[in-house]
Amino acid sequence: MSTAFAILFYAATVILIVGLAAKITQFARTPAPLKIPTTPAPLTKQGAALRVAREVALFESLFKANKWLWISAVLFHLGLLLVVVRHLRYFMNPVWLPVELVQPFALYVGLMMVGGLLLLAVRRAFVERIAYITGPSDWLMLLLLIGIGSTGLVMNLWARTNIIGVKAYFLGLMQFQIRHLPSDPLLAVHLGLVVTLMIVFPFSKLLHVPGVFFSPTRNQADDPREHRHLSAWAAKLEAGRD
Amino acid sequence: MAAKYDVPEMYDPAERPIPALKLGAMADSKPYMASPVHQEKLGFPKELPDDWKDRAIKRMGELLTKYRSLRVYMDACVKCGACTDKCHYFLGSGDPKNMPVARQDLFRSVYRRYFTVTGKLFPKLVGAKDFTKELLDDWFNYFHECSQCRRCSVFCPYGIDTAEISMAARDVMDYVGYGQKYCNEIIGKVHEIGNNLGLPEAALANTLEGLEEDVLDDTGVAVKFPMDVEGAEVLLIPPSADFFAEPHVLGLMGYAKVFHAAGVSWTVSSYASEAANFGVFIGNYEQMRKLALRIREAALRLRVKRIIFGECGHAWRVAYSFLNTLAGPWDFLDQRYPIPQHILEFTYDLIKRKGITLDKSGNEGKVLTFHDSCNVARASRMGDFPGGQFVIPREVIKASVPTFVEMHRDTTCEKTFCCGGGGGLLTDELMDIRIKGARPRMEALKDVADNGGVTHMAAICAICKTQFTKVMPYYGFDREAVVSVHQLVSNAIILGNNK
Numbered sequence: 192m193s194t195a196f197a198i199l200f201y202a203a204t205v206i207l208i209v210g211l212a213a214k215i216t217q218f219a220r221t222p223a224p225l226k227i228p229t230t231p232a233p234l235t236k237q238g239a240a241l242r243v244a245r246e247v248a249l250f251e252s253l254f255k256a257n258k259w260l261w262i263s264a265v266l267f268h269l270g271l272l273l274v275v276v277r278h279l280r281y282f283m284n285p286v287w288l289p290v291e292l293v294q295p296f297a298l299y300v301g302l303m304m305v306g307g308l309l310l311l312a313v314r315r316a317f318v319e320r321i322a323y324i325t326g327p328s329d330w331l332m333l334l335l336l337i338g339i340g341s342t343g344l345v346m347n348l349w350a351r352t353n354i355i356g357v358k359a360y361f362l363g364l365m366q367f368q369i370r371h372l373p374s375d376p377l378l379a380v381h382l383g384l385v386v387t388l389m390i391v392f393p394f395s396k397l398l399h400v401p402g403v404f405f406s407p408t409r410n411q412a413d414d415p416r417e418h419r420h421l422s423a424w425a426a427k428l429e430a431g432r433d
Numbered sequence: 434m435a436a437k438y439d440v441p442e443m444y445d446p447a448e449r450p451i452p453a454l455k456l457g458a459m460a461d462s463k464p465y466m467a468s469p470v471h472q473e474k475l476g477f478p479k480e481l482p483d484d485w486k487d488r489a490i491k492r493m494g495e496l497l498t499k500y501r502s503l504r505v506y507m508d509a510c511v512k513c514g515a516c517t518d519k520c521h522y523f524l525g526s527g528d529p530k531n532m533p534v535a536r537q538d539l540f541r542s543v544y545r546r547y548f549t550v551t552g553k554l555f556p557k558l559v560g561a562k563d564f565t566k567e568l569l570d571d572w573f574n575y576f577h578e579c580s581q582c583r584r585c586s587v588f589c590p591y592g593i594d595t596a597e598i599s600m601a602a603r604d605v606m607d608y609v610g611y612g613q614k615y616c617n618e619i620i621g622k623v624h625e626i627g628n629n630l631g632l633p634e635a636a637l638a639n640t641l642e643g644l645e646e647d648v649l650d651d652t653g654v655a656v657k658f659p660m661d662v663e664g665a666e667v668l669l670i671p672p673s674a675d676f677f678a679e680p681h682v683l684g685l686m687g688y689a690k691v692f693h694a695a696g697v698s699w700t701v702s703s704y705a706s707e708a709a710n711f712g713v714f715i716g717n718y719e720q721m722r723k724l725a726l727r728i729r730e731a732a733l734r735l736r737v738k739r740i741i742f743g744e745c746g747h748a749w750r751v752a753y754s755f756l757n758t759l760a761g762p763w764d765f766l767d768q769r770y771p772i773p774q775h776i777l778e779f780t781y782d783l784i785k786r787k788g789i790t791l792d793k794s795g796n797e798g799k800v801l802t803f804h805d806s807c808n809v810a811r812a813s814r815m816g817d818f819p820g821g822q823f824v825i826p827r828e829v830i831k832a833s834v835p836t837f838v839e840m841h842r843d844t845t846c847e848k849t850f851c852c853g854g855g856g857g858l859l860t861d862e863l864m865d866i867r868i869k870g871a872r873p874r875m876e877a878l879k880d881v882a883d884n885g886g887v888t889h890m891a892a893i894c895a896i897c898k899t900q901f902t903k904v905m906p907y908y909g910f911d912r913e914a915v916v917s918v919h920q921l922v923s924n925a926i927i928l929g930n931n932k
Contacts (some may be wrong), residue, residue: 223501224718226754227594229586229811231819231847245561246590255590255848264513264590278820311499314514321514323529325539326560328551329512394551395506395559399591402509407502408583413814415754416771419761424499428722433733 193372196382197364203389210393211401218405220423232413239412246409263314267307269338273300274343281354281361297347308333332395335388340398342381352378438865439873440907441525443879446841450876451518452527460530461573462866464858467612474621474704475720478610483610490547492608493601497548499718500563507544509591510534516585516595521580521850525869526711528602530575533585533595534860537866539572541596569611576602577613578866580856581714582807587847599856600716607715615860620711623724628673637703640676648686654928656686656693661735662700667692669701670752670773671743672708672895680917681898684744687919690926691780694789699741705731708748710896713755714857719723721751725759738767741774744917746806746894747855749775753813778815780922781825782912784832795925796834801916803827803837804874804901805849806894820846826918830891833918833925838885844877852892854900867900868907875908891918 233239245251250268254261277293277300280286292306293300312333315325346352356373363370372378391397404410438840444450469479482488497504505815518524523531528572529807530536540562545552545561552561581596605611622631632640641658648656659665670693675685692699705727713719732740740763742752752773757926763772771778783789803826815821844850853870881887892898892915903916 199479218501218505221498221501221504224499224555224768225758227502227812229583229592230814230822232814234819244739246592250590250868252588253515253590256519256590258818260513260515266677318514320451320517320529320532321512323454324512324517324532324534325514327557328559331558355816393548395508398508400513402505402592405501405505406509406573407505408586408594413819415757416773419757421758425718425722425758430724433729 192358194369196372196386197369198244199383199386200364203386205265207389207392214393214398215401218401222424223407223411224422224425225412225416226420227407228411228413229408230413232411234413236412239357239410243404243406246403247424261313263307263310265307266303267311270300270302270304270307271336274304274340281358282365284358284362295354297342301340301344301347304368305337305344308337308340312337328395332391332397333414335384335391339381339384339388342377346377346381350375350377436845438868438907441869443872443876443908446844446873446877446880448841449518450524452524453531455527456529458525459522459531459578459659459866462578464577464860464863465614466573467614467617468713471617471621472607472610475607475612475617477607477612477617480507480610482610483683485611485926487902489564489569489605489609489881490543492605493544494548496601496604497544499833500597500601503596503601504879506537506591506593506597507541507548510537510541510593512803513589513590515590516593518838519585519588519597520579520891521582521853521873522580522583522866524715525853525872526866529579532569536575536579537593537595537598539575540602542566547823563564569606569609572602573611573613573620577604577709577858577863580807580851580854580858580870582851582855583811584807584848584850589809595648600713601856601862602716603714604716604733604890607717611856612715616714616857617920620715620720620724623707623711623727627704627727629709629711630673630676632673632676632706636705637676637701640697641701644686644689646684650687650782654693656928657687658689659698659700661699661703662698663735665698665700665735665737667697667699667739667741668705668728668737669699669741669743669776670728671701672745672748673706674895674899675743676706678850678899679902680913680915680920681744681895683923684917685919687921687923687926688743688776689916690923691783691789691919693778693802693926694926700735700737702735702858704732704734708742708745708752710748710751711857713747713751721755722759725751728756729760733765739770740772741776742768744774744893744895746896748895750808750812765876766878775815777825777829779916780919781816781829784829790927791832791922791925793833793835793925796921798888799834799921800831800836800838800886800888801834801921802840802878802881802885802890803830803845804840804890804892804893804897805845805916806897807851807855808892809847810849811847826891829918830921833921836867836886838881838887840877840881844873848913850874850877852894852900853904855894855896859896859899868904871900871904871908873907875910879908889914889916891916891921893918922930
């Protein structure tokens with residue numbers, strides 16, 4: 192069990208990193224031949240960077256679109272972020288102060304994450320338009336995340352697992368040593384789902400994470416009259432012009 | 434009007450009415466297919482070849498490596514549904530395939546099938562589909578129910594722009610001989626003659642002469658409408674509808690009066706007599722570039738110092754956002770002015786500097802509202818600050834008319850609705866979807882007509898103006914209630930005191 196999971200964990204990490212790196216490289220290398228910021232847009236590169244930052248941190252466009260959706264999305268994403276930060280303690284010794292600081296809020300951040308996911312699931316199931324655009328993979332992704340969150344919550348609230356053993360195991364993995372993973376079915380499910388998430392990440396709609404940074408409608412400055420924007424392939428068309 | 438079309442009901446825009454889904458409501462709406470002659474003129478295959486599927490997938494692959502927008506937007510969508518109630522064609526028709534994400538999915542399903550591991554291994558799971566003839570027909574219908582207005586892109590958390598995807602889809606269809614008649618025929622006309630309407634030089638000269646006479650009769654002032662004048666200061670590029678369609682031509686008279694009153698010499702070009710660049714509609718960079726280069730050539734030949742564009746929406750997008758890329762650098766023009774400049778920037782500047790005088794009584798009795806044209810609002814700018822494209826037209830209108838009223842804020846500025854006829858849909862066989870797509874704008878207009886006494890709606894796009902004159906009667910409005918902004922300027926401007 193300990194060894195099998197170690198192999199899975201290493202494989203998933205490699206797939207996640209290599210897959211994401213490949214996608215990011217592909218996004219970065221694909222040229223954007225035309226200036227297409229959705230206007231009104233910032234006039235400078237710094238302004239455009241700030242726009243992307245607001246999109247990432249505040250979900251600015253989503254706020255314009257639908258307040259309930261925005262609330263659900265913020266609950267889930269912010270909850271997830273704090274949960275991930277909280278889990279960093281399993282990978283470090285001593286534990287950083289910020290990670291230490293979120294420890295007491297385990298229940299709340301967990302509920303935020305799962306609550307947000309449940310709201311999103313309700314929307315997907317009961318709003319006719321959203322049900323129409325929802326495919327099996329959208330449901331699987333939601334269920335996967337709800338599964339991760341709820342097994343975590345259950346372990347936190349009722350079925351406490353041997354977290355000292357878990358931490359020792361992960362610290363071992365970080366040094367390429369396979370130690371004993373506490374055998375607990377709930378923990379196995381929890382970790383199994385996380386590994387699954389890591390593996391599907393680079394092949395799924397979770398690519399919205401790198402995608403948002405590369406969206407030309409958001410990251411381009413509005414300056415086409417001031418600066419000529421010419422991609423390499425478009426420049427080739429210019430040979431032999433006046 | 435004839436009860437031929439099912440005209441949607443109008444509600445209160447503040448309630449953001451969203452229709453229930455009507456599956457397949459617009460499945461039969463499609464434009465005429467380009468004839469082999471139209472296709473050939475643009476260098477596209479004449480008709481669908483046997484190996485169309487392989488060719489289409491090859492072209493998709495090329496576009497995916499050429500356009501970051503397409504590449505990222507294929508992968509980034511999470512189906513959150515933020516866009517689902519934002520498209521005017523969905524709001525007017527209830528057809529779920531007119532929800533932006535569903536429209537994108539027509540393309541994305543093929544992308545996933547042929548370009549992603551998951552789509553190759555588990556097509557059903559991730560919504561990947563084989564590119565069948567039926568799906569191609571769905572593409573043809575529903576990618577011609579998108580006016581590339583970018584409203585969905587405003588609300589998308591990743592900025593996914595359905596316009597980029599519908600442009601790519603149309604480009605792929607052109608590459609397999611499945612082009613649209615309206616766009617491709619028009620592009621062919623510009624290559625041959627210089628404008629969308631196919632007006633040859635002699636007809637243009639004739640028209641301009643007639644306009645000079647009209648203005649002289651009307652005002653007693655000899656306002657010139659010059660054509661092909663070498664050494665003029667300004668090359669004016671109006672949409673060709675400005676030469677004869679109403680209310681467009683009343684706007685052209687306005688431009689001429691402003692130039693006259695400001696004492697700036699100008700000319701139109703018979704070679705580049707079209708602002709609109711339909712290359713953008715079919716998403717084809719080469720076509721768009723070829724059309725834009727006519728303007729460069731005309732500017733060089735006429736040795737002008739400035740280029741000013743007339744009132745036209747997608748045209749201003751291509752001019753403002755793409756002209757420097759497609760046909761620049763413009764180092765031979767006077768660098769003290771924006772290149773290119775919008776006629777409204779020119780007029781606004783004159784109003785501010787008191788270079789022209791406007792008398793609002795020329796528009797007495799009119800209560801105006803303003804329809805932000807989608808591509809001006811969301812794909813370009815005017816002036817030197819973000820949002821100038823909203824401020825400048827309004828300031829020009831307010832300087833010209835006694836009363837101005839805003840429509841509901843969910844329907845103006847960056848959230849403006851398309852008129853329903855943009856993006857290559859302004860063709861009679863698409864009348865049904867055009868009427869339905871106009872619903873959100875008509876609702877907002879009815880609201881201010883009923884509650885704000887609005888009598889006229891000004892627009893700054895040739896397509897908007899044509900679409901509204903055609904469609905407004907179906908909603909109980911007078912077709913003459915839509916006006917050009919420079920028509921209002923034309924009514925208000927004081928001529929003859931030119932220093």
